[in-house]
Amino acid sequence: MEKLERKDYKAIKHMNREIMEKYLNGIYQRGYSDGATAMAREQKAERDKALVQQSEAAEPAGEVRP
Numbered sequence: 001m002e003k004l005e006r007k008d009y010k011a012i013k014h015m016n017r018e019i020m021e022k023y024l025n026g027i028y029q030r031g032y033s034d035g036a037t038a039m040a041r042e043q044k045a046e047r048d049k050a051l052v053q054q055s056e057a058a059e060p061a062g063e064v065r066p
Helices: 006-013 017-058
Strands: none
16 A cells, blocks of 8 residues: 655645545546456456366376377
């Protein structure tokens, strides 16, 4: 989590309601977007892991001699 810098705090302190709502909405949207991206990345990693496990289970355990 990023910390609020002094210059940002000062800017926020002087915002009116409309500007503050837009500012906070932007923060929310960035957080939501970052969360959705992270979730998609995590789900892809889980799918890839499951596919690897399936392919390993389908392979023969040892050599088969005719």
